[in-house]
Amino acid sequence: MLKIQNLHAGIEGKKILNGINLEIRPGEVHAIMGPNGSGKSTLASVLAGRKEFEVSNGTVEFLGKDLLDLSPEARAGEGLFLAFQYPIEIPGLSTTNFIKTAVNEVRKYRGQDTLDAVGFLKLMKEKMALMNMDQSLLSRPLNEGFSGGEKKRNEIFQMAMLQPKLAILDETDSGLDIDAIRIVANGVNKLATQDTAVLVVTHYQRLLDYIVPDFVHVLYKGRIVKSGPKELALELEERGYDFIKNETNVTEEV
Amino acid sequence: MATIDYLEKEFEKLQATTGGQLSAFRQDAFTAFSRLGIPSSRNEEWKYTRVGLVFNKTFQFSEDDGSRFTAADLTKLKLPGSDEANEIVFLNGRFSSTLSTLRSQGLTLLPLEEAAQGAHSEFVATHFANSSKYLKDGINAMSTAFLSGAIFLDVKKGATIDHPVYIYNISDAREFNVLSQPRSLIKVGENAQVQLVETFVTIGSQESFTNQVMEMVVERDAITEYYKIQNDVPNANQVSTTHIRQTGKSYTHAVTISLDGGMVRNNLNLVLDAPNCEAHMYGLYFQKGKTHIDNHTVVDNVQPNCLSNELYKGILTDSATGVFNGKIFVRPLAQKTNAYQSNKNVLLSDTASVNTKPQLEIYADDVKCSHGCTIGQLDEEALFYLQSRGINEKRAKSMLLHGFSSDILEKIKLTPIRAYVEGLIDQRLEFDKE
Numbered sequence: 001m002l003k004i005q006n007l008h009a010g011i012e013g014k015k016i017l018n019g020i021n022l023e024i025r026p027g028e029v030h031a032i033m034g035p036n037g038s039g040k041s042t043l044a045s046v047l048a049g050r051k052e053f054e055v056s057n058g059t060v061e062f063l064g065k066d067l068l069d070l071s072p073e074a075r076a077g078e079g080l081f082l083a084f085q086y087p088i089e090i091p092g093l094s095t096t097n098f099i100k101t102a103v104n105e106v107r108k109y110r111g112q113d114t115l116d117a118v119g120f121l122k123l124m125k126e127k128m129a130l131m132n133m134d135q136s137l138l139s140r141p142l143n144e145g146f147s148g149g150e151k152k153r154n155e156i157f158q159m160a161m162l163q164p165k166l167a168i169l170d171e172t173d174s175g176l177d178i179d180a181i182r183i184v185a186n187g188v189n190k191l192a193t194q195d196t197a198v199l200v201v202t203h204y205q206r207l208l209d210y211i212v213p214d215f216v217h218v219l220y221k222g223r224i225v226k227s228g229p230k231e232l233a234l235e236l237e238e239r240g241y242d243f244i245k246n247e248t249n250v251t252e253e254v
Numbered sequence: 255m256a257t258i259d260y261l262e263k264e265f266e267k268l269q270a271t272t273g274g275q276l277s278a279f280r281q282d283a284f285t286a287f288s289r290l291g292i293p294s295s296r297n298e299e300w301k302y303t304r305v306g307l308v309f310n311k312t313f314q315f316s317e318d319d320g321s322r323f324t325a326a327d328l329t330k331l332k333l334p335g336s337d338e339a340n341e342i343v344f345l346n347g348r349f350s351s352t353l354s355t356l357r358s359q360g361l362t363l364l365p366l367e368e369a370a371q372g373a374h375s376e377f378v379a380t381h382f383a384n385s386s387k388y389l390k391d392g393i394n395a396m397s398t399a400f401l402s403g404a405i406f407l408d409v410k411k412g413a414t415i416d417h418p419v420y421i422y423n424i425s426d427a428r429e430f431n432v433l434s435q436p437r438s439l440i441k442v443g444e445n446a447q448v449q450l451v452e453t454f455v456t457i458g459s460q461e462s463f464t465n466q467v468m469e470m471v472v473e474r475d476a477i478t479e480y481y482k483i484q485n486d487v488p489n490a491n492q493v494s495t496t497h498i499r500q501t502g503k504s505y506t507h508a509v510t511i512s513l514d515g516g517m518v519r520n521n522l523n524l525v526l527d528a529p530n531c532e533a534h535m536y537g538l539y540f541q542k543g544k545t546h547i548d549n550h551t552v553v554d555n556v557q558p559n560c561l562s563n564e565l566y567k568g569i570l571t572d573s574a575t576g577v578f579n580g581k582i583f584v585r586p587l588a589q590k591t592n593a594y595q596s597n598k599n600v601l602l603s604d605t606a607s608v609n610t611k612p613q614l615e616i617y618a619d620d621v622k623c624s625h626g627c628t629i630g631q632l633d634e635e636a637l638f639y640l641q642s643r644g645i646n647e648k649r650a651k652s653m654l655l656h657g658f659s660s661d662i663l664e665k666i667k668l669t670p671i672r673a674y675v676e677g678l679i680d681q682r683l684e685f686d687k688e
């Protein structure tokens with residue numbers, strides 16, 4: 001589904017990603033972990049198409065297409081979704097209008113009929129129940145005055161509405177208490193199918209108790225320095241990131 | 255300046271043919287006009303609005319006996335809801351009784367000359383030309399110096415006017431550059447309620463210069479909503495002055511919407527002249543091309559315990575230029591004043607510009623005042639957020655700008671006017687509603 005090869009990227013001349021290789025197949029859940037500043041969020045941003053980041057080398061293939069060649073909106077149309085670490089507050093834009101526009105633009109892109117008011121409402125009700133969302137949130141301006149938990153829940157609600165093939169969760173657990181993490185994770189799990197994949201970007205292991213990964217990758221200094229099964233996350237939690245740093249230093253010396 | 259020589263001759267003609275109670279006002283104002291002249295950019299209040307450049311061209315007054323601009327012409331340029339509204343029409347700056355229609359009880363409309371002689375003479379003597387105390391410039395003086403075809407509108411004490419009053423300021427520039435000076439004095443009586451909508455229309459391809467002055471007194475417990483809708487052609491220039499004096503516990507809600515036009519200067523003055531007055535002033539300007547928009551506002555807190563709240567928002571693109579100047583005075587007596595002011599601007603092109611200046615002068619020590627202004631570009635983070643949800647860049651920009659405008663648009667309480675303005679904004683944003 002997603003094939004990243006030798007990806008180098010940076011911002012304002014500063015190199016952040018130094019040769020990422022990663023392949024994700026349908027049905028898989030991958031976790032990317034790593035210390036602060038290792039490039040986790042940059043990777044998520046580059047995949048979603050944030051234009052401040054410059055890709056200097058490497059390729060990314062998504063469902064057979066050159067992802068880097070697509071605009072952010074086309075990437076969404078193709079089935080890529082990024083749940084933001086810091087969802088943006090937009091005063092004056094109602095959440096419902098925003099989601100309705102997004103859903104219909106994505107449907108147009110995918111060659112599906114756009115939803116009328118009734119069809120949209122039905123879909124919305126269904127997905128709201130899934131996320132335990134309160135109706136009142138949706139009539140408010142987008143994310144404005146939402147609590148941290150409400151913002152993150154709104155991200156996963158958008159994901160449910162847009163039905164992506166690959167969801168990237170960028171530190172979706174940051175700033176959430178355990179109950180909120182459970183609700184968000186539960187939503188993500190219910191949306192997962194044989195045909196979809198999830199890439200969880202996180203600093204901590206605790207989200208992975210609820211969204212259980214098939215593979216865990218450790219990102220350090222812009223490279224994946226270690227990959228392993230879900231137990232790797234537990235090991236990282238216990239031993240901290242230092243042991244990775246030490247191992248990496250050894251390999252660099254060799 | 256050819257127009258100035260012309261005006262001197264016109265003044266002599268006018269004074270010779272029209273006597274009456276108001277000629278002393280005219281004489282004083284003409285003396286002031288001769289002394290002050292058309293403001294140059296050296297005048298701080300006109301630094302960024304070079305009205306002199308417009309006046310380098312030749313403008314003249316236009317008389318229309320009703321044969322050129324007809325009721326059929328008027329029908330074509332009416333605002334939505336006009337059929338039910340009270341309609342007051344100024345043609346080339348002079349009140350047209352044939353084109354105007356009052357439909358509601360509680361309104362009395364008189365030529366100002368007549369009002370100055372009858373039961374309203376004291377009111378006229380006290381309140382006419384009070385805007386000149388705040389606007390000490392030749393443009394304001396010019397309106398009074400060439401006073402002709404002005405009106406007095408009385409909103410009867412205790413009356414709730416069931417339909418809004420639409421005021422059309424029409425300039426017929428089909429034959430030559432026309433100078434129009436619509437002038438009105440309005441009394442909103444004690445405990446009365448009225449909604450006013452004012453708009454400006456130029457027809458023809460020559461230029462217009464509309465120097466409009468509305469002076470209003472909102473009496474005790476009265477409620478006034480005032481909407482100024484400006485969406486004229488690029489050859490239309492205007493200085494539009496609204497001077498409102500509020501007395502005891504009165505309430506004013508003013509919304510100024512400025513879209514197309516040539517050089518547009520608005521003066522909105524609110525004098526809170528009794529305790530417990532409340533005033534809300536909102537503005538949205540959205541300019542493209544070479545349109546120049548200047549909003550000068552004054553809130554003068556004279557008495558204690560008043561509240562004023564002001565929010566102006568601007569979007570400028572192409573080579574449009576904007577000015578916001580918001581003055582708040584808090585006089586020594588005006589303790590417990592709450593005065594808030596904010597001006598926010600988004601520039602969409604490298605060649606658009608805006609100059610914004612908040613000014614607070616506070617002479618009382620127990621007040622709450624705030625002001626702030628911002629100038630920025632469209633938020634890239636927000637744009638990316640929408641795009642990442644599948645919304646294309648153009649549409650995403652429209653949605654963000656729509657969101658930016660929405661808190662002003664929702665202040666338009668008159669549904670047909672609000673729908674009309676939203677339509678204009680959506681059109682400008684190429685925003686197709688589904």
